[in-house]
Amino acid sequence: MSLAEASGVAGASRVVVVVGTGGGGLATALEASAGGALVHLVEKQDEMGGMLHIANGEFSGAGTRRQAAHGIEDSTERHLGEVRRISHDRIREDLAGLSVTHQGETVDWLDDLGFEFHPDCPGLIHGHEVYEVPRTYWGVEHGRSVLKVLLPLVQEQVDAGRIVLHLGTRMTQLVAQEGRVVGIEVENSDGLQVLRGDTVVLATGGYDANVALRNEFMPEHCADVIVGCLDHAQGEGLLAARELGADVTRDGIFLPVMGQIPDPARPDHAVDYRVAFVEMAPAYRTPHEIWVNSEGRRFVAEDTRSPEIRERQLIQQPGNLMHVVFDSRVLETAPVSLIRNPSDDWTPQRFAQACETSPWITAADSPAELADALGVPADALAQEIAGFNADVAAWADTGAADQFGRTTFPGTLEGPRWYAITTVASSILSRDGLVTDADLRVLRADGSVIEGLRAVGEVIGNNAFAGDNYVGGMSVTPAMTLGRLLGRSLASGQPHLADVDLTSAPSNPTGA
Numbered sequence: 001m002s003l004a005e006a007s008g009v010a011g012a013s014r015v016v017v018v019v020g021t022g023g024g025g026l027a028t029a030l031e032a033s034a035g036g037a038l039v040h041l042v043e044k045q046d047e048m049g050g051m052l053h054i055a056n057g058e059f060s061g062a063g064t065r066r067q068a069a070h071g072i073e074d075s076t077e078r079h080l081g082e083v084r085r086i087s088h089d090r091i092r093e094d095l096a097g098l099s100v101t102h103q104g105e106t107v108d109w110l111d112d113l114g115f116e117f118h119p120d121c122p123g124l125i126h127g128h129e130v131y132e133v134p135r136t137y138w139g140v141e142h143g144r145s146v147l148k149v150l151l152p153l154v155q156e157q158v159d160a161g162r163i164v165l166h167l168g169t170r171m172t173q174l175v176a177q178e179g180r181v182v183g184i185e186v187e188n189s190d191g192l193q194v195l196r197g198d199t200v201v202l203a204t205g206g207y208d209a210n211v212a213l214r215n216e217f218m219p220e221h222c223a224d225v226i227v228g229c230l231d232h233a234q235g236e237g238l239l240a241a242r243e244l245g246a247d248v249t250r251d252g253i254f255l256p257v258m259g260q261i262p263d264p265a266r267p268d269h270a271v272d273y274r275v276a277f278v279e280m281a282p283a284y285r286t287p288h289e290i291w292v293n294s295e296g297r298r299f300v301a302e303d304t305r306s307p308e309i310r311e312r313q314l315i316q317q318p319g320n321l322m323h324v325v326f327d328s329r330v331l332e333t334a335p336v337s338l339i340r341n342p343s344d345d346w347t348p349q350r351f352a353q354a355c356e357t358s359p360w361i362t363a364a365d366s367p368a369e370l371a372d373a374l375g376v377p378a379d380a381l382a383q384e385i386a387g388f389n390a391d392v393a394a395w396a397d398t399g400a401a402d403q404f405g406r407t408t409f410p411g412t413l414e415g416p417r418w419y420a421i422t423t424v425a426s427s428i429l430s431r432d433g434l435v436t437d438a439d440l441r442v443l444r445a446d447g448s449v450i451e452g453l454r455a456v457g458e459v460i461g462n463n464a465f466a467g468d469n470y471v472g473g474m475s476v477t478p479a480m481t482l483g484r485l486l487g488r489s490l491a492s493g494q495p496h497l498a499d500v501d502l503t504s505a506p507s508n509p510t511g512a
């Protein structure tokens with residue numbers, strides 16, 4: 001009797017074990033079950049959703065209905081060309097190409113499901129290098145908007161008996177026989193158990209909350225980077241596959257996210273991004289301040305339009321750290337708070353109050369006192385403030401940029417109160433990951449396939465899709481798009497993801 005027959009689901013042709021319920025796992029499980037497979041969906045936490053609970057959830061895709069409705073001309077070729085350019089030609093052409101080809105279909109799929117798009121999309125997003133064409137989409141509740149449409153679908157499949165949901169259940173290891181993966185060992189309140197399947201899909205996300213593991217992949221000078229993602233990202237899928245001899249990339253690539261605030265209550269961790277971060281992009285906030293490193297020295301133009309330039313500069317600074325220095329005049333004249341969050345509830349009034357009370361903000365009556373409190377050399381900070389004030393005057397006289405190329409000079413810094421917000425470069429997603437072939441089959445170092453094992457989403461590393469940069473939407477969208485292709489291929493038996501059609505309804509042998 002086959003595993004599918006043993007499952008008792010009428011007509012189920014295959015049993016698929018999907019580990020992880022982020023965007024990658026949910027998309028895989030939904031398409032596989034809709035296509036007639038029986039899916040064991042395994043999640044170590046008590047709720048589904050993974051990083052979608054915190055992510056901005058910005059998707060990218062070309063040729064969508066929403067672009068057409070806005071009169072925006074775009075194509076998957078143009079999107080892929082931009083991904084190549086922004087990533088410095090370091091993507092995996094097979095996987096990124098396949099994903100980009102279908103990403104517009106994923107956006108339309110979400111549209112069909114009733115996804116609540118933010119009214120500003122498709123838009124251009126300035127948190128990463130900007131695309132030339134508006135092709136980024138996000139929900140009114142950011143990543144959680146995705147969960148609002150996908151989780152009811154999972155529940156339907158659970159009710160129909162096509163998904164068996166195992167919440168609070170952690171995969172402890174992969175189970176292999178004669179080199180082929182045949183299931184996983186799981187642990188939950190009932191103890192240890194083995195779940196068997198024809199295929200196991202690792203959709204376990206990244207490793208960034210596991211600092212020791214993360215630093216194995218990080219260039220040495222980035223070891224002080226803080227954790228900016230949720231705690232579940234422990235790299236367990238990667239480690240389990242590595243135990244079986246899986247190959248793991250080691251590209252030596254790292255770019256941080258900027259603006260996250262070190263959490264005084266949790267060493268090595270950022271304050272939850274949903275609560276607060278410092279907005280760095282001049283497209284969203286005019287910089288009135290200067291940024292100095294732990295030596296009290298400026299290091300980059302605070303108004304650079306290129307996120308990549310400032311990110312690369314920050315990771316070269318001692319401790320990967322910087323202080324955003326401003327004065328009470330900025331509080332009086334700048335119309336927006338330096339601190340933001342995705343709910344946009346940091347009003348200028350709330351920020352002004354926090355400047356005197358928050359543990360994230362250092363306040364002082366003079367630059368020397370501020371320098372002392374920050375532990376930076378007072379003479380260096382005083383020089384930088386004086387130099388900046390001279391640059392403001394020079395700009396007013398001649399329109400000259402300063403030595404870093406800054407051309408935004410709203411006013412001098414003169415006190416009487418002085419403030420600094422310390423921020424540290426953070427890691428939010430894993431750059432390296434499991435090596436797979438173009439059909440997401442996990443490979444050993446010698447290039448041979450570990451039969452029965454696939455991987456999708458961040459567990460294969462973001463470099464495959466973003467190369468040596470961040471590329472808008474190129475983590476969530478590939479996780480879900482390739483997850484959809486994988487789920488359909490596992491249900492139908494179609495061996496190659498490139499031959500899977502996402503535009504028609506999945507064929508369901510159960511007729512359900």
Ligand SMILES: Cc1cc2nc3c(=O)[nH]c(=O)nc-3n(C[C@H](O)[C@H](O)[C@H](O)COP(=O)(O)OP(=O)(O)OC[C@H]3O[C@@H](n4cnc5c(N)ncnc54)[C@H](O)[C@@H]3O)c2cc1C
Pocket residue numbers: 019020021022023024025042043044045048049050051052054055056057058059169170171172203204205206228229230232233234236237273428429456457458459472473474475476477479
């Ligand atoms: C603050 C922030 C903002 C972001 N914004 C964007 C954005 O706008 N656009 C974009 O493209 N990307 C963004 N990202 C990155 C993106 O959210 C992730 O790369 C993507 O969602 C990962 O999806 P995934 O399904 O691969 O993994 P995850 O969403 O991390 O899901 C993995 C799941 O596997 C479970 N799991 C792990 N190990 C086990 C185990 N042993 N047993 C059982 N279950 C396990 C976890 O609990 C989790 O639920 C952002 C990330 C952060 C932190």
